[in-house]
Amino acid sequence: MDIVAVGTVALDSIETPFGARDGVLGGSATYLTMAARYFVDEVGLVAVVGRDFPTPYMERLRDSGVDLLGLTTDEDGDTFAWKGRYRYDLNDRDTLATDLNVLATFDPVLPPAYQKARIVCLGNLDPAIQQRVLDQVEAPEFVILDTMNFWIDHTPEALVEALGRVDCLIINDAEARQLADEPNLIRAASQIRAMGPDVLVIKKGEHGALLFTEETVFSAPAYPLEDIEDPTGAGDTFAGGFAGYLASVGTYNVDGLKRAVVFGSAMASFCVQRFGPEHLQDLTEEAIRDRVEAFRALSAVPELVLP
Amino acid sequence: MDIVAVGTVALDSIETPFGARDGVLGGSATYLTMAARYFVDEVGLVAVVGRDFPTPYMERLRDSGVDLLGLTTDEDGDTFAWKGRYRYDLNDRDTLATDLNVLATFDPVLPPAYQKARIVCLGNLDPAIQQRVLDQVEAPEFVILDTMNFWIDHTPEALVEALGRVDCLIINDAEARQLADEPNLIRAASQIRAMGPDVLVIKKGEHGALLFTEETVFSAPAYPLEDIEDPTGAGDTFAGGFAGYLASVGTYNVDGLKRAVVFGSAMASFCVQRFGPEHLQDLTEEAIRDRVEAFRALSAVPELVLP
Numbered sequence: 001m002d003i004v005a006v007g008t009v010a011l012d013s014i015e016t017p018f019g020a021r022d023g024v025l026g027g028s029a030t031y032l033t034m035a036a037r038y039f040v041d042e043v044g045l046v047a048v049v050g051r052d053f054p055t056p057y058m059e060r061l062r063d064s065g066v067d068l069l070g071l072t073t074d075e076d077g078d079t080f081a082w083k084g085r086y087r088y089d090l091n092d093r094d095t096l097a098t099d100l101n102v103l104a105t106f107d108p109v110l111p112p113a114y115q116k117a118r119i120v121c122l123g124n125l126d127p128a129i130q131q132r133v134l135d136q137v138e139a140p141e142f143v144i145l146d147t148m149n150f151w152i153d154h155t156p157e158a159l160v161e162a163l164g165r166v167d168c169l170i171i172n173d174a175e176a177r178q179l180a181d182e183p184n185l186i187r188a189a190s191q192i193r194a195m196g197p198d199v200l201v202i203k204k205g206e207h208g209a210l211l212f213t214e215e216t217v218f219s220a221p222a223y224p225l226e227d228i229e230d231p232t233g234a235g236d237t238f239a240g241g242f243a244g245y246l247a248s249v250g251t252y253n254v255d256g257l258k259r260a261v262v263f264g265s266a267m268a269s270f271c272v273q274r275f276g277p278e279h280l281q282d283l284t285e286e287a288i289r290d291r292v293e294a295f296r297a298l299s300a301v302p303e304l305v306l307p
Numbered sequence: 308m309d310i311v312a313v314g315t316v317a318l319d320s321i322e323t324p325f326g327a328r329d330g331v332l333g334g335s336a337t338y339l340t341m342a343a344r345y346f347v348d349e350v351g352l353v354a355v356v357g358r359d360f361p362t363p364y365m366e367r368l369r370d371s372g373v374d375l376l377g378l379t380t381d382e383d384g385d386t387f388a389w390k391g392r393y394r395y396d397l398n399d400r401d402t403l404a405t406d407l408n409v410l411a412t413f414d415p416v417l418p419p420a421y422q423k424a425r426i427v428c429l430g431n432l433d434p435a436i437q438q439r440v441l442d443q444v445e446a447p448e449f450v451i452l453d454t455m456n457f458w459i460d461h462t463p464e465a466l467v468e469a470l471g472r473v474d475c476l477i478i479n480d481a482e483a484r485q486l487a488d489e490p491n492l493i494r495a496a497s498q499i500r501a502m503g504p505d506v507l508v509i510k511k512g513e514h515g516a517l518l519f520t521e522e523t524v525f526s527a528p529a530y531p532l533e534d535i536e537d538p539t540g541a542g543d544t545f546a547g548g549f550a551g552y553l554a555s556v557g558t559y560n561v562d563g564l565k566r567a568v569v570f571g572s573a574m575a576s577f578c579v580q581r582f583g584p585e586h587l588q589d590l591t592e593e594a595i596r597d598r599v600e601a602f603r604a605l606s607a608v609p610e611l612v613l614p
Contacts, residue, residue, distance in 0.1 A: 017490065089490035183324070183396035185513070186531045206492070207514035210531070219606050221526030224493045224517070255609040262608055292611060299526050299606040301569055302562040304599060 001067070002040035002247045004114045005032045006133050007123020007146075007236070008080050008103060009047040009061075009071065013096075014275065015085040018229045024276035025057045026082065028123040028146065031233035033066040034280040035240025035267040038288060039248040044114050046070035046133070050078040050102040064281060069111045074102040090231050091205060110136040119247045121239060122166070124148050127158035134165055142252055144168045144243055145197070146236075152179050160195055167252070168199040170239050176202050185210070186217070199257060201242070201264075203235050211261050216254050220261045221299050223269035223291065230275045234268040237280065241267030266291040308374070309347035309554045311421045312339045313440050314430020314453075314543070315410060316354040316368075316378065320390040321582065323397065325536045331583035332364045333389065335430040335453065338540035340373040341587040342547025342574040343428075345595060346555040351421050353377035353440070357385040357409040371588060376418045381409040397538050398512060417443040426554045428546060429473070431455050434465035441472055449559055451475045451550055452504070453543075459486050467502055474559070475506040477546050483509050492517070493524070506564060508549070508571075510542050518568050523561050527568045528606050530576035530598065537582045541575040544587065548574030573598040 005028075012026030029047045037043040044067040049058075053073065062068055083097040107129065116138050122130040122145045130145060137143075143166040151159050152175060159179075163169060169192060173185060180188035185202065189212040193200050200212040204222075211218040242264030249256055266288060270279045312335075319333030336354045344350045351374040356365075360380065369375055390404040414436065423445050429437040429452045437452060444450075450473040458466050459482060466486075470476060476499060480492060487495035492509065496519040500507050507519040511529075518525040549571035556563055573595060577586045 089484060177396060184533060184535065186533045190533075204514060207511060208526070208528075217531045217605060219515070219528030219531070220608075221515075221528070221606075224524045224526070226491060226493045226497075228491060249612060256612075258609055259611055262611070289613060296608045296611065298524060299528075299608065301527075301603045301606065302565055304566055304569070304603065305556060305563075306596060 001044050001114050001117045002042040003033075003036050003119045003121065003243055004044045004046060004070070004110065004117035004137070005029045005036070005121040005123060005240075006046040006108050006130070007032060007121070007125065009045070009049050009053070010080045010082050011053070012232060012276065013081070013083040014230055014232055016090065016230050017086070017088060019275065021275050025060065026232060026276060027080065028236040030061065031236035031271065031277055031280065032121055032123065032240035032243070034061070034064050034277050035237045035271070036244035036247070037065045038267070038283060038285070039241070039244030039263075041065070043067060043244075044070050044111075044117070046108045046110060046114065048072050048074050048102050048106045051075045052078045060281070070108070070114055074105075077102040084232070086231065090228055093231075108133055118142070119144065119243050121243050122146065122162070123236070124151075127151055127155050127162040130162045131158070131165065134162075141250070142167045142246060144170060144239060146170050146239060147175070149175055149178055163192075164196040166197050168201065169197040170201045170203065170235070170242070172203045172205070172235065201261065203238060205231070205234070209238065209261055209265060211257055213254055213257060218258045218261065220265050220295070222265065223295060223298070225269060225273060228272045231272050233277055234272050237271040238264040238268040240264070262292055262295050263288075266295055308351050308421050308424045309349040310340075310343050310426045310428065310550050311351045311353060311377070311417065311424035311444070312336045312343070312428040312430060312547075313353040313415050313437070314339065314428070314432065315387050316352070316356050316360070317387045317389050318360070319539060319583065320388070321537055321539055322392040323537050324393070324395060326582065328582050332367065333539060333583060334387065335543040337368065338543035338578065338584055338587070339428055339430065339547035339550070341368070341371050341584050342544045342578070343551035343554070344372045345574070345590060345592075346548070346551030346570075348372070350374060350551075351377050351418075351424070353415045353417060353421065355379050355381050355409050355413045358382045359385045367588070377415070377421055381412075384409040391539070393538065397535055400538070415440055425449070426451065426550050428550050429453065429469075430543070431458075434458055434462050434469040437469045438465070438472065441469075448557070449474050449553060451477060451546065453477050453546060454482065456482055456485055470499075471503040473504050475508065476504040477508045477510065477542070477549070479510045479512070479542065508568065510545060512538070512541070516545065516568055516572060518564055520561055520564060525565045525568065527572050527602070529572065530602060530605070532576060532580060535579045538579050540584055541579050544578040544584075545571040545575040547571070569599055569602050570595075573602055
């Protein structure tokens, strides 16, 4: 298995200034795997859904080429449901409801084929569960962890323990400041890398992403889009493109990581142009390549002519 | 005269998490000219100060190489004074006091030598006054305008009229959204450019800057600094480096504008490392060149290896 992504599959209800949808296919593992499978063939999803999960959504995931051996259906409850509303400029959102449902008792068990995963993506779950997943994989090349303010607040010890076992952390800028308890993002990054992950990616939404490694800081812009419909899943889609690119090339050096950030940003830019993961269903290799080239052009500084 | 900057010279009282200073030399024209004079020899400042303006500050400006023929002293009042406090992460600030003092009756008169300025920088003042300054210049190569939410709210007609007469507008992202009444920054940029300025620079603080022209969008990161002491004046310093670079090369094509954004960003990154304009006093050509090269490295995407 090239990539195994553990996380959520959800039913989302989303309001943006451009419309509202109920019961949209969502969840971190959904976006991540739907993006990653453009880069490698074997992408496995580990998550749980409930008895209400629509069959067409199951088919949509399968038709996308995502391996569903790790997706279990818990007939005792309903699917994890999230309801949120984005504000005027799409940079802030209010969570209106979070119904954990079957997620509350989710304790992922990896199918044997998944235990030799090359890249493991630990979606935003209880850090104790993230660690139990790590206990089940043999010798992954690269482990990526996602987390959020809830776990930073409520399970800081388990989170720090998990961070000590991963290669890469992907979080947003507010979470990075909170995790390090340090307002300066650059100092926060150093402190977080000292907790374990060699590689840190800080997502900044419409402002792009920063990559930190031992040797370098790299800044990638967000793609300037006129037609953003729904930012839901952008971060997970970024992670999917990032992990997918790394898995496809199989190297984890600085240049490879920078390229992976650009591919992740490109995939995220497609995601936000439609509601839910809609746009992740029908991309072409050419469309992805073109957008990645546009990213390069966007931030390329011409050879400097000194005054 | 290479550059004439009309704006404010102020006495600032600044609180940041790293300290507090009273009566610091400040004002938009101060920061702008102190940055610009690294690039060209003839930089003229048009502003007013009051009877309380300290002689050492006057000397500091003069010693920096700024031409003070356009700086008048109004003995009937005190210097424009601003007091502000930055919050925890330095991204937000509260204005605690604004005493216009002699600025309230300021009606700039350009000395004859200034009327042939190659580049005119119209600092954040009443758009009617900005236009009266434009009436006094003969055939400038490039006119740059700065504004703020107050003028967007209170004098929208005069502002739009002024925008129709300039080549370039430099504002921050919140002001851009407000001016265009459009939450999407890319669409806002198109609408603002349709109001007059061919070139639009949107400043995003710690997230860098975006350049919009007819042909292109260019994204420049902010420099990742661990030692930010005081963000005051960063935007005006950016404008000074931007205008200074353009004046030094004398061309206004897309590549030149991109380079100017990088030089402006580099100058702003120096500014925020010390309180007030302190760090703008003693930079070397080498330090500026090194930082500009670091900017290039920061966002350079390695040649893409497609998966």
